[in-house]
């Protein structure tokens with residue numbers, strides 16, 4: 001007999017769908033002590049909340065998140081709403097003694113993130129932030145290879161996250177779909193939205209970042225605001241890039257933009273070590289490119305490892321199909337839920353916890369501060 005974990009989800013958009021899909025799938029593929037039970041979905045608009053609940057199999061719906069948080073038939077609340085709402089909701093969930101899962105980035109800024117960490121730690125409630133790319137099997141394999149010391153000393157870490165969906169200058173800011181362009185809802189632009197993914201992966205694979213030197217740009221300075229009905233200054237960064245020193249002595253180079261014509265969601269990273277290098281590309285997410293200088297010289301070259309469990313050793317893949325068949329973006333969320341439920345059963349925190357995600361927030365804040373003042377900034 002498995003134990004139920006009764007979920008209440010706030011926010012019925014794109015991320016709400018990705019998480020709900022993961023809750024629905026996880027017990028079909030992973031043997032776990034806990035089974036998610038979709039108890040209630042919450043959105044301000046009753047029609048949307050009801051339709052969402054019906055589509056994804058939630059037993060009920062709410063239109064007021066505070067009511068959801070107070071319900072005694074719910075164990076865990078999943079926050080999938082714009083960033084400016086994370087702090088208040090997460091603190092209320094922690095104070096209600098419930099498990100809290102929160103979409104990335106953790107908060108608008110470090111101060112809010114710190115308050116959220118203190119609340120979950122004071123309440124002693126399990127918590128996690130949805131930086132899902134850690135759980136793409138090829139990325140998890142990269143982590144394993146690095147932990148095994150295959151790369152040796154690391155010299156370079158390079159990452160990009162490129163999109164092109166905000167180039168048109170008649171795209172408005174604010175409102176349901178376009179809150180990511182509105183600084184009061186998002187906190188920042190690509191720094192918190194895209195670069196934060198690259199930073200989370202980097203901290204996990206390569207350790208802490210000591211300092212950064214950054215530049216940001218807002219290419220379209222004014223946009224129609226859906227909430228005020230007027231042209232308003234754009235206060236988010238459209239592009240953000242930085243250099244950094246990692247604590248392990250390696251150098252980092254990061255770039256994210258929504259102005260890279262032709263790229264919809266190209267997340268790539270490359271790590272160069274003393275003995276070996278690793279490359280990964282979200283558009284070919286089941287492949288890990290690996291070069292090992294210790295190979296015999298006549299065979300030396302980049303290997304393209306198809307991470308589909310040929311020998312039973314690739315992370316997560318033994319749970320899915322037969323070797324050689326692939327999985328995709330949505331599975332990273334299923335893996336994250338599976339790990340979280342396993343952690344719950346064993347009483348082990350599962351990363352990224354709020355505290356882990358606070359480190360990403362601190363790097364993001366250092367990036368924005370460095371871009372603002374034009375000089376190097378230490379990560380506080």
Ligand code: SOE
Pocket residue numbers: 163193194197265
């Ligand atoms: C932005 O377009 C976005 O949806 C991000 O918000 C997600 O975190 C990223 O994974 C894909 O792009």
